[in-house]
Amino acid sequence: MPAPASAVLDAFNGFALFRAKPFFMYLISERTFKMKKLVSITVIAILILTLILPASALNVQSNFDKALSYYKTNYEANYSLPDDDFNKIKADVWTMYCVSSPENLYDLTNQFMTPEVDPADAADYVTPSEVAKDILALSILNKTVPSSINQTLVDNLVSRQSANGSFLDKTGETNVSDQMWSITALEAARSGGATVNYNKDKAVSALIALQKTDGGFTYWDMELDTTGAALIALSMAGTPAADVAKQKAVTYIENSLDNNANMIGKGKWDSANSCAQAYGIMGLLAAGEDVTGAKWTRGGKTVVDALLAYQTAEGGFLYASFSEAPDSISTTQGMMALVDLKNGKNLWVSMLKTDEPTTTKTEIPTSTTTPKNNDVETGGSLPSPALWVVGIIAIVALIMAFALPAFKKKK
Structure with missing residues (x-):
């Protein structure tokens, strides 16, 4: 019975x-x-x-879909403008980041957002970060088309590393942007199957030398954006020294939160804005942080809530609360953060061979064509397999x- x-x-x-x-x-x-x-x-x-699926996960997808639709409706025409037009937009690794999922990458209506990468152009690039961005664009393509990463580009970037580990531009100068994007690109290329022979330990040491005593990084007097991007590079490197610096950078971002979970740095141009919020979230996800947890909540709002407060009902992202309309850069970076939130991890870190960031746990081809809403519910990453x-x-x-x-x- x-x-x-x-x-x-x-x-x-x-x-x-x-x-x-x-x-x-x-x-x-x-x-x-x-x-x-x-x-x-x-x-x-x-x-x-x-218990398995956060109720807000689909809401993040909805936010992304609205943002992509807004971007295509309002900015696609700008790609066809003459090069000397101030409103001209060129496809680059950042716009490609927004459509990096296979279903979006091979959607012909998104093709205008994917750049053409010609390895021969690298010889004329002034800065290492220009080469790094081409490598990263091909790394996105490499996820679905293996062997897409061009060895010539990788060798060009490696050749720009100096004896002390810094990546130098053609004038012999270095900066945090060149350093962090070079590390990120070379580690992505290594995971993608390219031969990468650079001195990673010295590269990390050179990046850490640019870290401020409070844990932040700065470039063009913008600390939050730069610290978020540096967190990605440190997480990609995965050395013990990188991990210590990473924890300091995480603490810096934690200390930057205001009462509404906005990330506000100390640089001359730092203020509460969507770009800083987006890069901060991307960096925290790269570092393995739960951006919807209590650590990243202030006044009942998470850092994700603070980001989505800049998204208009139509889908675009405002730069700041006082902005009159969305702009292409803020909308692009907002979408980049949403891509990471949908996946539960940073895009570049997800390319590493292991499923987890490679960190030591502490306490504290020829020319290649790569194919205002304050009531939004937000939430965490998608559940693990x-x-x-x-x-x-x-x-x-x-x-x-x-x-x-x-x-x-x-x-």
Whole structure:
């Protein structure tokens, strides 16, 4: 005989999930035992999936879809403008980042956002970061088309490293931008199968030498944007020294939060703005931080809430709260952060061979064509595959638990 229906109800009551005993007694009475099994399985399955999948994950997807639609509607025409037009927009690695998922990358309507990369151009590039960005663009393509990373580009960037580890431009100068993007690009290229022979330890040391005593990095007097990007490079490097510097940078961002979870740096041009917020979030995700947790919540708002407060109802991103309309740069960087939030990790870090950031845990071809809303709900990253497996196994076990007694009875 099947277990008494009341036992199921008692189990529910034991967990304080349901108190309406008369109602459930009707549902799962002996007379309606088959319905009881269906209801029980459905309710428990929903509870399990609720634990596995954050309710806000689809909302982040919705925010991204609106942003991409807004971008295509309002800025695609700017790509066709003459090169001397101030409003001209050129496809680059950042616009490609926004459409980096396979379904978006090979959508012909997004093709205008993917740059053409010619390795021969690298010989004329003045800065290492220009070469690095071409490598990163090909690294995105390499995710679906293996062997896309051009060795000539990699060798060009490696050749720009000096004896002390710094990456130098053609004038012999270095800066934090060239250093961090060179490290990020070379580690992405290495994971993509390219031969990369540079001195990583010295490169990391040169980057750390540019870190401020409070843990932040600055470039053009913009600290939050730069610190977020530097966090990506340090996470990509994954050396013990990089990990220590990474924790200092995370602390810097934590100390930058205002009462509404806005990230505000100390640089001359630092203020609460969507670009700083976007890069801060991308850096924190690269470092393995839970950007929807209590650590990144102020006044009941997470840093993700603060970012999405800059998104208009139409989908574009304002630069600042006082901005009159969205702009292409803010919308691009907002989408980049949403890409990482959808995936639960930074895009570049996801290219590493291991699924986790390569860090030591501490306490503290020829020319290549790469194919205002304050009420938005926000949330964390998508669940890991392991959690899905656990959830599926649990659901199957529940079904078997109810199905086997009936099967045995029938036999």
